[in-house]
Amino acid sequence: MLYDVIVLGAGTMGMSAGYQLAKKGLHVLLLDSHHPPHVHGSHHGETRIIRYAYGEGEAYVPLALRAKELWKELEQQISKNVFAETGVLNSGPETSPFIQNVLKSGKAYNLQVEQLTAAEMKKRWSGLTVPSDYIGCYEQDAGYLLADQILKGYAQLAASHGAVVAGGQRVETIQIKDSLVEVKTKEHTYRGKKLIVTAGAWGGELLAQLGLKLPIQVTRKTFAWLHADKHFREGNFPCFSFDTELGTYYGFPDINHTGLKIGRHDTGTPIHPDDKGAPYHEGDTEELLRFLTQFIGGGSFNLREGKTCMYSMTPDEDFLIDYHPEYPQILYALGFSGHGFKFASAIGEVLSEMAMEKETTLDVSSFRNKRFQ
Incomplete structure (x- = not known):
């Protein structure tokens, strides 16, 4: 059987692209090593933050809004x-490049960004213990996405x-034969006119079979849920991201009494995706x-549950969305560096347009691999 498009990696990005292509009448195969939704990739779990005034750069704002x-x-x-829509609070020193980017992108796109002093943040959210030289950038219309619900919905x-x-079905080989893409698993051989690689932490290894080496490093990351009092419950406390001298941290309010969720965005231990690194x-x-202890609740929390996940990091922490330089029938979206989930719906739309050789709705030229060459 010949497919119009084979999507390799049926996680959020791949499933979004597969839906967009199938909706347009193409014959689509979505391949994955596991049965989605599963816990073996980067985009599993209950929640992901979505915000629009973007500290990582203005190029992301149109993608976030779409x-x-x-x-x-x-x-x-x-x-x-x-x-x-719980709201999202970004906070850090006023001199923080991240905070300045939030303010700049908010102004450029006329977004709902409310700037707050440390005193105003503490008054509004009594659980905060931020230093006096910190400011806050609050987006009332931001919040969190339900990850598993989204993946099941797209499927x-x-x-x-x-x-x-x-x-x-884990892929063993990818080959080009007679201008078609041939994908072999242990069980089957599949053939397609186009291939989209959205295999997350494994994407770099798969494309290396076709001579394309991408600058992606997989890292071990951790996050946890902690027992919290009523001040930190949904409705009383927002999602948050803090740029501090200790590192960059993000989190969620206590949703349905599951506890305050928090993780560290920067740093991480390099690992192989099959290994996943040390357990929590x-x-x-x-x-x-x-x-x-320094920024929220004075550290008066007890661990409820801790988990690990993987980030696929690029050197500049921006995405990789491009075509294979020798095989234009192959395209990929990888290296989401821990902040890609919120964009998955729009990236799926872009990938479907690229596969159909149409002009993309959004400009993703800044995410091309040529910036590293």
Whole structure:
């Protein structure tokens, strides 16, 4: 059987692209080593933050705004909520490049960014213990996305339009034969006119088979849920991101009594994706509590549960969205560096347009691999 497009990696990015392509009438195969949704990639779990005034740079704002439109569209299509508007607080020293980018992008795109002093933040959210020289940038219309609900929704929609989801099949080889893409797993050989690689932490290894070496480093990351009092419950406390001298931390309010969720965005131990690194341990909790002691709740939290995940990091922490330089029938979206989930709906749309050789709705030229060459 010949597919119009094979999508390699049926996580959030791949499933979003597969849905968009199937909706347009293409014959699509979604391949994954596991059965989505699963816990073996980077985009698993309950929640992901979505914000629009972007500290990582203005180039992301149109992508975030289009993603917001598509998340609302997804909610209507599956008749389930995938987005909760809790508000997002970004905080750090006024001189922080991250905070300055938030303010700059908010102004450039006329976004709802409320600038707050440390005293104003403490008055509004009594759990905060931020230093007096910190400022806050609060986006009331931002919040969090329900990750598993989104993946299941896209899988349902893709299948309803005829896409085939083949889980539990790890790819062994990728070859080009007679201008077609041939993908072999232990069980089957699949052939397609186009290939989209959205295999997350494994994407670099797969494309290396075709002579393309990408600057991606997989790192071990940790996050945890901590027992919290009523001050930190959803409705009383926002999602947050802090740029501090201790590092960059992010988190979520206590949602449905699951606890305050927090993780560290920067640093991380290099690992191979099949290894996943050391399991969550006491030292990971100590790192989070050092931040909390200084900035939130005075550190008065007890661990409820800790987990590990993977980031696929590029040197500049920006994404890689491009075509293979020798095989234009192959394209990829990789290296999301721990901040890609919120954009998945829009990136799926872009990938579908690229695969169909159409002009993309959004400009993703800044994410090309040529910036590293």
